[in-house]
Amino acid sequence: MKNLKQATFLNNKELIDSVENIHIKKNLSKIFVGDTVKIGVFIKEGNKERIQYYQGIILGKNNSGINLTISVRKVFQGIGIERNFLIHSPKFESIEVIKSSRVRRSKLYYLRSIVGKGSRLKQRFRTK
Template identity: 50%
Template sequence: MAGFLSMQTDDERIASFSPGDTVQATVRIKEGNRERSQVFQGWVLAISGSGLAKSFTLRKIGSHGIGVERTFLVASPLLEKVEIVEKGRRARQSKLYYTRDLPQRQVRAKLKKRN
């Protein structure tokens, strides 16, 4: 039974990504009696859990330099698709919480892909 449930989460709508990658998540949002899609783009701060409980956290810098974080459940039916915008360089930690305290310029330099 557990194997069947974990197979359902492996979907083509979700790309394979790792912490440090810049990702674009499209989510369905219900406002009143109508639905619309909203795009949230940011770098992957953390991936946690497995199977149906797997989730990931994205962080972006919003207007006026305020950081915005959002956590998405991979198995959520509201999550339409996840696309990789830019692959970051391989992070040494699995949780990039230390980037919360850094200025945006330093975060970009740390996560920038090296050729």
């Protein structure tokens, strides 16, 4: 906040939005449900910090603004692993879209019960 007197004239919603806008990441690429993404997350091991990458399909997006979360699922050694990521968190480093898929649902929870070739999604080619 630039000035305390200016803050007293703001209503509660404007005050919360002004604080949130400081922490929202601006340089993120557009992501959609069904995209295969590679997400970099900061991991602390002892006194060192490194980036660990997690690659999977976006099953759903929840909330908006600073509370935006995505659910990402990958299959590792035949076991499905899901993880939720808070996009605007300081531990979230990067996101890279590897492949886009054409989907007709906003949540792809049905992929949890399908295994093998049935879980393939039709690829979508984006124009830049």
